[in-house]
Amino acid sequence: MIGYILRRFGAAVLVLFAISVLVFLIFFATPGVDPAARIAGKNADPATLAQVRASFGFDRPLPVQYVLMMKHLFVSHDLTSFVNRGTLVIPQIIDAVPVTLSLVVGAAVIWMVLGVGMGTLAGAMRGTLVDPLVMLLGVFGVSLPVYWLGEVVNLITQKQLHGSVFSWVPPLGYAPLSQGVGQWALHLLFPWLTLALLYAGIYARLLRGELINALNEDYVRTARAKGLSERRILIRHALRCSLIPIVSLFGLDFGALVGGAALLTEVVFGLPGVGKLTYQALQNLDLPVIMGTVLYAAFFVVLANAVVDVLYARLDPRVRRA
Amino acid sequence: MKRITAIAGAALLAAGVAACSGGGDGAATSGAGTTGQTTQAAAGFQEQHKGGTLRLLAKAGDGTLDPHINYSNGQWQIFQALYDGLVSFRKVGGKAAYDIVPDLAKELPQVGADGKTYTFTLRTGVKFSNGDPVTVDDVVASFRRIFRISGPTSGTFYSGIVGAAECVKKPAGCTLDKGVVADAAANTVTINLVAPDSEFLQKLALPHAVVLPKGTPAKDQGTTPIPGTGPYKVESYNPNQLMKLVRNPNFTEWSRDAQPQGYPDEIDYNYGLTSEAAVTAVENGQADWIFDPLPADRLTEIGTSYEQQAHVNPLAAFWYIPVNVNLAPFDKPEARQALQWAFDKNALVKMFGGANLAQPACTILPPSFPGHADFCDFSQQDLAKAKQLVQQSGTAGQEVSIVVADDDVSKQIGEYARSVLEQIGYQAKVKVISTNIQFTYIQNSKNKVQLSVSQWYADYPAASNFLNVLLSCASYHPGSDSSINISGFCDKDADAKIAQAMKLDQTDPAASGKLWGEIDRELMQKGPIIPLFNPKQIDFVSKNVGNYQFHAQFHALLDQMWVK
Numbered sequence: 001m002i003g004y005i006l007r008r009f010g011a012a013v014l015v016l017f018a019i020s021v022l023v024f025l026i027f028f029a030t031p032g033v034d035p036a037a038r039i040a041g042k043n044a045d046p047a048t049l050a051q052v053r054a055s056f057g058f059d060r061p062l063p064v065q066y067v068l069m070m071k072h073l074f075v076s077h078d079l080t081s082f083v084n085r086g087t088l089v090i091p092q093i094i095d096a097v098p099v100t101l102s103l104v105v106g107a108a109v110i111w112m113v114l115g116v117g118m119g120t121l122a123g124a125m126r127g128t129l130v131d132p133l134v135m136l137l138g139v140f141g142v143s144l145p146v147y148w149l150g151e152v153v154n155l156i157t158q159k160q161l162h163g164s165v166f167s168w169v170p171p172l173g174y175a176p177l178s179q180g181v182g183q184w185a186l187h188l189l190f191p192w193l194t195l196a197l198l199y200a201g202i203y204a205r206l207l208r209g210e211l212i213n214a215l216n217e218d219y220v221r222t223a224r225a226k227g228l229s230e231r232r233i234l235i236r237h238a239l240r241c242s243l244i245p246i247v248s249l250f251g252l253d254f255g256a257l258v259g260g261a262a263l264l265t266e267v268v269f270g271l272p273g274v275g276k277l278t279y280q281a282l283q284n285l286d287l288p289v290i291m292g293t294v295l296y297a298a299f300f301v302v303l304a305n306a307v308v309d310v311l312y313a314r315l316d317p318r319v320r321r322a
Numbered sequence: 323m324k325r326i327t328a329i330a331g332a333a334l335l336a337a338g339v340a341a342c343s344g345g346g347d348g349a350a351t352s353g354a355g356t357t358g359q360t361t362q363a364a365a366g367f368q369e370q371h372k373g374g375t376l377r378l379l380a381k382a383g384d385g386t387l388d389p390h391i392n393y394s395n396g397q398w399q400i401f402q403a404l405y406d407g408l409v410s411f412r413k414v415g416g417k418a419a420y421d422i423v424p425d426l427a428k429e430l431p432q433v434g435a436d437g438k439t440y441t442f443t444l445r446t447g448v449k450f451s452n453g454d455p456v457t458v459d460d461v462v463a464s465f466r467r468i469f470r471i472s473g474p475t476s477g478t479f480y481s482g483i484v485g486a487a488e489c490v491k492k493p494a495g496c497t498l499d500k501g502v503v504a505d506a507a508a509n510t511v512t513i514n515l516v517a518p519d520s521e522f523l524q525k526l527a528l529p530h531a532v533v534l535p536k537g538t539p540a541k542d543q544g545t546t547p548i549p550g551t552g553p554y555k556v557e558s559y560n561p562n563q564l565m566k567l568v569r570n571p572n573f574t575e576w577s578r579d580a581q582p583q584g585y586p587d588e589i590d591y592n593y594g595l596t597s598e599a600a601v602t603a604v605e606n607g608q609a610d611w612i613f614d615p616l617p618a619d620r621l622t623e624i625g626t627s628y629e630q631q632a633h634v635n636p637l638a639a640f641w642y643i644p645v646n647v648n649l650a651p652f653d654k655p656e657a658r659q660a661l662q663w664a665f666d667k668n669a670l671v672k673m674f675g676g677a678n679l680a681q682p683a684c685t686i687l688p689p690s691f692p693g694h695a696d697f698c699d700f701s702q703q704d705l706a707k708a709k710q711l712v713q714q715s716g717t718a719g720q721e722v723s724i725v726v727a728d729d730d731v732s733k734q735i736g737e738y739a740r741s742v743l744e745q746i747g748y749q750a751k752v753k754v755i756s757t758n759i760q761f762t763y764i765q766n767s768k769n770k771v772q773l774s775v776s777q778w779y780a781d782y783p784a785a786s787n788f789l790n791v792l793l794s795c796a797s798y799h800p801g802s803d804s805s806i807n808i809s810g811f812c813d814k815d816a817d818a819k820i821a822q823a824m825k826l827d828q829t830d831p832a833a834s835g836k837l838w839g840e841i842d843r844e845l846m847q848k849g850p851i852i853p854l855f856n857p858k859q860i861d862f863v864s865k866n867v868g869n870y871q872f873h874a875q876f877h878a879l880l881d882q883m884w885v886k
Contacts, residue, residue, distance in 0.1 A: 032755070032763025037803035041393040043791055044804050045477020047490040052472055084561040085386040086544005092562060151598070158602045171608035172599050173592070270595040272562050280382055280562065285758045 004313055012302040019298045020291060024066050027287045034058075035082050035287065056082075073292065083284040089292040092277060099174050100273035103265065104257040106188055107195040112250065114200035116243075119207025123242075124234055126212060135208065141201025150194045150268030157190060172270040191269040195262060199253060203246060210242035217241075248308050255304025259297030367575075367583060371868065371884035376586035378880065379600040380613035383561025383593045388543040389529040389550075390467055393474045395779070395877075396613050398529050400591065402873075403567065403584055403881040405532035405550040408442050408461065408511070409523050410580045413879055415871030420783045422523045425580035426456060426533055426551065430523075437518030437828055444509045449572040450535050451555040458504035461511045463536035469496040470540035479525040479781075484514040520827035520834075524782040553584045553881060565591040584881030585869065601862065604631075610864040610885060611878065618675050618730075624862055625678070633861040634678060635872045638688045639779040641674070643724075643739070643852040644764065644792075644808035646772050651717030651748070658849030660711035664742045666703040670854045673734040679860070683853035686788055686842050692831075693785030693823075695839025699846055708746040718747035724773040725764055727757035732775050735854070739773070762803040767810055776808060777857075782875065784827070785838035790820050793850055811850035816841065 027033060036053040037044070044052075053059045057068060072079035079089045122134040157166040169190070175183040214220065215238050223233045263275030270276075274293060281289035384396035389405050392398070402413065410425035412418050424430050427442040434440075448456045469476045469489035477490045489496035503512045515522065525531065534548050547556035553575075554567040567589040575583045595603060601620045603609040605628060616624065624632050643661070651657045667682030674680040681689070684698035712718050722743050726736035736752040743750035755763060764774040780787050791797055795812035799805040819841050826834035845851070861878050863870055866886075871879045 030759060031769055032759035032761075032766065032803060034762060034766075034803035037762050037765075040472070040804060041474025042804075043478060043797060043806040044474055045481065045490060046799055046802065046804075048472050048474065048477040049802070049804050051490070051493055055472065080544065083385060084383055084545070085391070085542045086388070086546065087561055095560070095562070154599060154602070158599070158606065162602075162606055171603055171606070172595055267596065268599075270599055272594050276594065277562060283758065284382075285756075 001313070005310055008306050008309055012306050015302055016295060016298055020070070020295055021066070023291055023294050024062075024069070024287075027285070027290070028062060030285075033285055038285075039082060039085070069288065069291065073288075073295075079288045079292065081281075081286050081289050083281075083286040083289075089288050092289065093274060093292055093296055096272060096274045096277045098176070099271050100258060100260065100262060100266070100275065102174075102177075102184065102188055103191055103195065103262055103271060103273060104254065106185075106192040107199070107262075107265075108250070108254055108257075110192055110196035111199035111203060114196060115203025116207060116239075116246070118200065118204035119211060120234070120239055122204065122208040123211030123215065123238075131208075135205065138201040138204040141197040142205070143201075144197065145264075146194060146198060147264040147268055149197065150191075150265060153190050153194055154268065174271045174273075188271075191265050191271060194269075195257075195265045203249070206249070207242055207246055210245060211238055214238040214242045248311070251308050252301075252304050255300045256297075259300035260293060261297070366578075368869075368884075371585050371886050373585075373587050374885040375588040375590055376611070376867075376880065376883055376885050377609045378589065378591040378611050378613065379595055379603060379609045380591065380593055381595065381597060381600075383559070383565065385561070386542055386544050387547055387556060387559050388471075389532045389548070390464075390471055390473050390534070391542050392529070399613075399876050399878070399880060400565070400567075401529040401532070402552070402876050402879065403554045403589070404552040404556065405529060405534070406448075406552060406581055407526050407528070407532045410527045411524075411873070411875045412579050413582055413873065413882070414579070415873060415879070417874065419874040422527055423577065423579040425527075425577065426461075431513075438515045440513045440515070440522065442511050442513070444511065445576060446509065447574075448551055448576060450549040450551055451570040451572055452535065452549040453572055454535055454549070456533060456551060457536075458506050458509060458511050460536045461533050462498070462502050462504045463538070464531070464533045465502040465513075466496050466498055467534065467538060467540055468530060469493050469498070471542060473530055475525075475528075475530050479528070479530065482515045482517060482519045482522065484516055486516075518825075518828045520824065520831075521782065521784045521786065524784060528782060552581060554589060561593065563593055565593075567591070582882065585884035585886070586881065589880065604862055604864050607864050607866065610867050611880070611883070612862055616860055616862055621675060621678065621860070624860075628862070631863050631865060631867075633863070633870055633872060633878075634858055635861075636681070636689070636856060636858045637779065638691050638783065638874070639777060640683050640686070640688055640856050641670075641680075641735075641775065641777050641854040642683075642686075643773055643854065644776055645850055645852060646767075646770075646808075646810055647850050648767070648810045649770060649772050651712075651715065651720045651722065652772060652849075654715040654717055655848065656711045656715035657717050659847070660708040660715070660746055661852050662700040662846065662849050663704045663708040663711070664746050665739070665852065665854065667855060669738065670735060673738065674731055674855060674857065678858070680855040680857045683856050686792075686845060686851055686853055687785055687838065688780075688788075688856045691780065691785070691788075692783055693789075693835050693838025693842065695836075695842060697839070697843055699843065705742075705745055712747040720748055722748040722750045722772055723753050724750065724775065725753045725755060725760065725771045726775045727760035728754050729757050732757075732760075735775050739775070765805045765808055766803045767800045767805065771808075774808065775854075785835075785842075786820065786824050786827075789838065789841055789845065790824065793845060794820055809850035811848075813848065816845060816848070819844075 036049055036056060036058045040049045040052040057065060077090050081087045081089060118134050118138060122131045125131050157169045170187050175187040177184050220233055220238055223237050260274040260278050263279055266273040266276040267279050278293040281293060380396060384394040386392050389401050406425045408425060408427040409422050412421040412423045426445055426448060428445045431440040431442045444458055450456060468480055470493050472493050480486055483498060484501035485498045486501060489498060501514050538548050545559045553570055553573045555570040557566045557568045559565045569587060597614045597617050600612045601616060604612060645652045645658050645661060647653055671677060671680045671682055685694060687694040724736050724739050726732040733754055740750045740752045763769055764771045764776060778792060791806060793807060793811050795817050798807035798810050798812050823834050823837040823841060826837055859877060868884045869882055871882050873879050
């Protein structure tokens, strides 16, 4: 088992290395991105350009530049942005993490409650009108893209009905916990709901399918034969087994979102989280920040995958030998 | 200076930017809906409006806080309330904004008979926000610092100072000991130039030449605020979230023209909202002003429901097509002339948002800009003539591509240009590339760009800032991403005339203005640049903002807006 874990994490480190090399090469292979020209400013004198190139080390071979960048990122922790110069990359990410965590944890609670609730309801009420109605709601959630839904929510809460029904909605942006839990939650309420809707829909549909399969299993028939109540069968037996794939899916989704996949929600609602930082860095072609955020995101995705794999291996010995 | 547009949002904008008429003189243009409304400040400070917090919005921070390095429109505007140079542009709305007034210097300098020495007497009693007095040593150190940090304009704007050439090559040991000389006893600083420079005072009035404390480290200070002399100081800056300005406790107004005290007690510059969300926030009174250009689809609404809160001002800038004169087919003069006839500029203005937002351009120098001559040799689109010229040049049927940025306006212009080029006899296609790299990409001659769409915003009000910068041999650097002469145009005659006009600027501004106009006209005939239109700036402010003034050089005077 230990050997498997080590192999798995060794592979994860290799993936991170490959991603960082790829990001680095794509950046320098793009024409028109000479960072020295961008830093030196418009119409810079060639001598000034040469000075900037030398002082930032852009005149050195690419592998050396790569190693230096990694050294600044991981050893001396002083990698700075090319665009907002003097801004350290790591503190920017550390600043952004609480925002993303606040968004994702809150949304996760909502979508898990909603998704499990809707899925269970639809599975249990199969054959009645409730099932297709709940599922329709689920499809509705899945098919609304976050960036569109977010803009519509903003249009309604910040503009059309801001003077009346939604006058209590605070301006867009993030309020840290230091301003009080109330303000924090109020600022995040609509982002939470917007982000949660999509996942709630997916999880509800998935859970319904699993639940219906489980309800046809032999052990459920056995439980029925033993005279257990339908509710007990549903909650204690069928739902419990059906939740296993949901939980592993949740692990992956959560990892990706914390890594910055909530980008669209963050951009639409003006939340300065990791996704927003990535978006901004891509807009500016700010290599150090892109590198920092991409590695951070990849780390969470790879970590989540590795944890899930290890858990699976723990549960299923066959995986270990594969 | 080139500024990336609205849609670009990138933080590496450039700045400068000027406009011909400001809010103050009521020159705000009105068009279909969006009307410039101006509150003329009564002379003198109005105590009753002092106080409160002014809340500004931008999509993102605009880079380093170091005024010697930052070359972006957004930060230059904010620096007006933070720093001072020896001289400054007059901080008022209207045309008077182009006047140079003494700032940290007691009066305008005495210029030697040869035009090469400038002697400034320093004002006494001015303090930095850290409490230290401003001395001649600070001035000398600041000039050295421009070179020691390899400032973006050190090799261009300030290269005329004696010793500058060596400093640009070897920044570390730069002393400028013969170029900038202090006399502590007389409280004077003398700047020696290699050759007379009629634009020197304007260059000194830009943020790259502000005076900073002598102890300021010779490296980019990034997000660490450097003490300044203006009415405000930066309390905190996080380019992803907020810049907070508070009053500088050591500031007392010494010249209302150069550095007037501000109205709000605090200025919060919030970063992160999209421009759509920012417009809504200003409508709701949650914020007071937006830096980024307004989204086109909100203009009607602003023009109809919030007319009183919108201010429109023309900018000293143009959108243009740089024509690569070194690549076929536009190495042929007839082919370039064909291009001058090919475009319907009114159609282009429509693509930019209509007459509210731009006016068609006939010349390289924008209207009301020094040296602008009112001619229009290619007034109307004439496709037949263009087609004939293409035939004459013998280039018909050749492949031509136009490289545009991926914002909506540029893409539309690209598509339009493609259809026009097809009509006049070329096989044309559009190449759309990311706004973030388009500007550097089209500059590099290695990328073999025939045509592109770009913009230029004036750094300071001088004709040379367009003609000399964009079209002289000196600003063409083959194979470099930093070669602002995108056309690769290098004409010895034109260069000689430009040099002559710059020389004439020092002695006879009226004659030089005329000469610039002629040069503009000749360059239009040679066709390295196709001017498209001159954009305008729309500022949208909240209901509580008063005393909006548009400064021709640095745009809205933020600290002069009152919120009480």
